[in-house]
Amino acid sequence: MSSSQRTDLGRALCIITGASRGFGRTVARELSRLVKPGSVLILTARSEENLRSLEVELAGSEAGKSGLLVQCVPADLAQMAGLQSVVSASRAAFSEHIDHVILVNNAASLGDVSRFTSSFTDMAEVDSYLSLNVTSCLCLTARLLQALPPPIRALSLRRQHHLAVRPAAF
Ligand SMILES: NC(=O)c1ccc[n+]([C@@H]2O[C@H](COP(=O)([O-])OP(=O)(O)OC[C@H]3O[C@@H](n4cnc5c(N)ncnc54)[C@H](OP(=O)(O)O)[C@@H]3O)[C@@H](O)[C@H]2O)c1
Numbered sequence: 362m363s364s365s366q367r368t369d370l371g372r373a374l375c376i377i378t379g380a381s382r383g384f385g386r387t388v389a390r391e392l393s394r395l396v397k398p399g400s401v402l403i404l405t406a407r408s409e410e411n412l413r414s415l416e417v418e419l420a421g422s423e424a425g426k427s428g429l430l431v432q433c434v435p436a437d438l439a440q441m442a443g444l445q446s447v448v449s450a451s452r453a454a455f456s457e458h459i460d461h462v463i464l465v466n467n468a469a470s471l472g473d474v475s476r477f478t479s480s481f482t483d484m485a486e487v488d489s490y491l492s493l494n495v496t497s498c499l500c501l502t503a504r505l506l507q508a509l510p511p512p513i514r515a516l517s518l519r520r521q522h523h524l525a526v527r528p529a530a531f
Contacts, residue, residue, distance in 0.1 A: 371460040372397045376451055376505070378438060378498075379468030381406035386415060388465055393419050398428030401454045405447050406468060409435035430454070438468050438501065439493040448504045455509055462509055466498045466517040 373396045379385035381404075389404055396402075402419065404412050412433040419431045434450045436443035455462070472481075472490050481487055502515050 368395060369397065370395045370400075370463070372458060373400045373461055373463050374403070374451065374455055374459045374509075375400065375463045375465065376403045376405070376447065377465045377467060378405050378447070378501070380404035380415060381408040381411035385465070385467040386411075388467065389415060389419070392463070392465075393422060393424040393429055393431075396424070396429065398424075399430075399458055401430045401432065401459070403432050403434055403447065403450055403454060405434040405436050405438070407435060407437050409433065438497045439489065444497060444501050444504060447501060448508050451505060452508045462505070462513045464502060464505055464513055464515045466502065466515060468497075469494045 370392070373392075375389075375392050375396065377385055377389045377392070380389045385406065389402060393402060404415060406412055412435060416431045416433050419425050419429065422429075425431065432450060432454060434447050436446045438444060438447070451462075470490055470493055498517060502513070506513055
């Protein structure tokens with residue numbers, strides 16, 4: 362698909378969780394090509410080195426040279442402090458020139474996929490996965506809705522689809 366055939370997402374503030382690898386890294390690259398100059402991409406995950414390498418890559422891309430801003434926020438989204446650092450960076454990056462906010466809730470853990478179901482006997486361990494995959498996603502969305510002017514387009518790549526796109530419900 363040529364760049365002229367792609368949808369134009371306008372001047373956007375995009376917050377992409379789990380941007381250090383996998384789907385999140387790919388989504389960040391794709392979004393960088395779909396937004397207008399002056400847009401901001403906030404990349405967050407725990408691995409700072411991986412985030413920085415993507416930041417360098419995007420800064421050197423056509424979009425980066427045209428005025429896309431990229432900011433890394435290394436954070437553990439299973440922790441309140443991690444959520445708050447993403448919210449603070451998003452609030453600081455927002456300006457009256459931003460047309461809309463796009464939140465890509467992608468960070469998640471499947472746990473140790475080599476294990477059999479019969480080994481998941483520890484409730485605290487199972488809860489830690491659910492906390493990252495469900496609770497942190499919901500709380501980050503809620504905190505961003507409080508911190509930034511509406512509307513926020515929230516997209517969840519997780520398998521818990523009931524938490525997917527529903528800005529109006531908030
Ligand atoms: N792969 C599939 O076949 C598939 C299919 C359907 C849906 N999905 C969904 O797509 C999403 C991404 O899948 P993927 O295969 O790309 O997964 P992945 O390669 O394991 O990437 C997960 C991302 O989440 C981040 N992350 C994990 N724990 C974190 C934490 N505590 N705090 C902050 N960031 C954290 C990881 O970065 P750090 O380790 O650097 O923190 C990484 O960037 C998931 O929501 C998954 O459920 C995947």
